[in-house]
Amino acid sequence: MNDQLLEISLPNGLSVRFVDHTRQYYGDYYLVKLEIICEAPIASEYFGEQADFEEAQRMLGSTVVYRKEVEQMGVPSTEIERVRERLVENFREHSLPYFERDEFPSKLVLGEFDKLRKKLGRFSA
Secondary structure, eight states: OOOEEEEEEOOOSEEEEEEEEEEETTTTEEEEEEEEEEEEEEOOOGGHHHHHHHHHHHHHOEEEEEEEEEEEEEEGGGGHHHHHHHHHHHHHHTTTHHSSSSSSHHHHHHHHHHHHHHHHTTTTO
């Protein structure tokens, strides 16, 4: 499908999008798959040093993107909508409170920056 199903605006200025990638895989059975996407801009106030901010921009670009797929296989066509709603509700209940926190954008950016620096550090002499 690849259709945007839902977008939730968060109090910290970010938004979470749900993209539907549901597809038929056998007879009347479907793979219900939702991609959850949240983009956080790389802002200078997340960094203690201007040099770190500039390095993060060089390495990551202007935003960091969180992506996660949630899915359920073997869903009859009559149950697709109910399963989509349950997958979204599960995210709302268990993950959305974390995404809504004021510090989430900086933690996402700094976490991705740190991961990339460590990964690249293994390859430098």
